[in-house]
Amino acid sequence: MAKPRQKPSGKWEIALRHPALPGGRKYFSFDSEQEAVEYAQQWKLMKGAGLQPPVALTQPPGPASSVRLVRVLGEWSESGFAAPTQIGTLKKLSQEVGSVKLAEADYTWLTGYLRQLKVDKNLSPTSIKQRIQALGRAIDEYLRHHPGLQLASPVRLLPRGYSRYSDAEAKLVVAKGQQPKVNVERDRRLQPDEEEKIVRVLSGYERPDRPRGLQLKGGNALLTLYLLLVNSGLRLKEAYTLRRHQVDMDRKVMRVQCSKQWRGAVSWRDVPMRPEVHAALADYLATRPMLPQAWLFPFMEEEGVKGEKTVSQRLSFRFRLAFEYMGIEGLHAHDLRHEATCRWLELKDARGLWLFRLEELNKIMGWKPGSVMAQRYASFRAEDLTARLWEAAVAPAAPAGVA
Template sequence: MAGKKQFPNGSWQYVFKKKGVLDKPIYLTFSTEAEGDEYAARLDALLSRGIVPAEHQQQERVLTIAELVREYERDAHPSAKDRGNFGTIIDKHGQVPLTELNAAWVDAWITEMKRLDKLAPATIRAKVGALARCTDWGMRKGLLTMPDHPLRTLPDGYSQYTSADSAIAGVRREDIERDRRLERGEYEQVLAKIEQGFLDRKQRPFALEPKSAYRCLFVLAVETAMRLREMFTLTAEQVDLGRKTVFLEKTKNGSKRQVPLSSVAREVLQAYLTDVGSLAPGAPIFPWWDGDTSSLNAVSDKLSSEFAEIFEQAICPGLRFHDLRHEATSRFFERTKLTDTQIMKITGHKSQRMLMRYANLRGTDLADALW
């Protein structure tokens, strides 16, 4: 509720404060208490819903990249990956005026990331993409104008190193497209290692507890093409075994999707959920994450590292957990009659090009399909 006080001249001052909604208090003066109470009731009702009327919104000018990013992070909820990229962008270029964001500046920035920072092409694309999404939002909000949008009109291959880039940087960074898939017998070897229940380490064995969680995560990855984070953050409410689906509310690219479950995926999930028993509403079904978004990266790194050890000790050299997404995507092509569009709906890829990066079809299998 607004605070109020009467001045000696008979007018009334009202003070409105709302943490998380108003950056600073709103002070309004009315001739009569009745008039003030009526207005205060309407404004309090809006503020309680997180709505700030246009006439009371801060009209601060956004002049630099850092200021634009700050507004974007406050209002648009960018992904954790984009937030991480913004940190390094602001450190070096936060004070660059928005009026300088033209093709020449973007080209110079990309050259700097190659020749001075020696970043991998994928990292360069991630940073450019993050800033592009931020400026998209800024233009919709009228905070800047970019008629030719130089972050969106870059040529194909802009992140690749030229001969001049490599000569000056002293290194040639290249995209490394993974094509590792499960070889014959490796699926069973991994399950056997998980069933063993521990990892051999120098000090003492590391227990894989509970074994059923590691087994379920591995099988789901191979059967569904879900990403590691999409799986270890699953709650019971997202799993609908009756409808044979898992609903992902927020994914890496920010979109929602429903993932169909094969009979194998349903079986392993049913067994695991039965083993777990009752869960608190909204609680993750897997034991590694406590629901704190600030720990997502740490949990991802921990599980990736543990599975790398599992694969190594299961005699699956060079296999990484993310390779299982390639394996699952390739299996959709090899074992089903689904169209490319249908497979993209399952995997969540936004373009045909990205889908093809994950479809590592074996030449021997393709040869068998020939005359």
């Protein structure tokens, strides 16, 4: 494998060979030596697998004045480095700005495009950020492969908060009869009576005024899935893709495949079972003998399932129906992970001390060391904090001289 060399500009350059490349060799520039080495390793794997390089790399680039964003976006989409979740966004970008020339895509043009996304399309800040980030990565990648182009990515000049609506933009949106979009932070907690209602309806309860209850496909599978989610913090996909051998009832541990990994990487984590989870799984498995490789839940084998996306949509819909059936408003399936996080954080031992450290919670939830996700997911009920405050206030004071 070729070794990268540092250029006088400080960039790192590496030459990669392939018969399909012009002259059989092409130079690539990177900001660091590590990036150059990693790209070369991935290139080597592509060659070993018999994969051809993207067509755009085998053709000499035209002048900057003639290159359009549709080509820039296409090269990034075909590079193999764009995240799978970004492909749909790249297609939307190609339709919206593909005809724009790269040389004309300056900061002035970009701010105009941002206003179009807000005022004309009325997109949420998250949707705007997804488009701009994808555009920025595509332009950066193109400029890395064509260092001779004296251009800079306008995306890197945007200030923080560019995706939020300014006062002027908000007025324009309101004038059109719409409302400026804002990102909604989820901090929905379950109330004690809501927990009881959910368990009842997933156990087959029918309301007197609505005698036709929910169709609980798979018997108590949905109830068990709910108890698993709300008491463990597993993501929905991590839970319904469990296989029987991943659930060790003796050790009271679940071997979970993490569903959020970079570029399809596979990693696992061990999640301890709370007593509530162990009891629910014991009842569930008592009536369902299954082989070690069998799916723990039947949702992946239902009729019409075309993949995990179908299962996620179906289960989210079923949970929403169950919540609405019992008059529970504003609760989503993913809120159960927020609830579970708070339950882990609130656990205490017999001495009244916190049971888990933050580092241990990160392991349980599948977050990286030092992650701040626990703080983002934490949503403590004011009434619980008030109860603890008043318990401490009315507790008898220790006698004088007693430590």
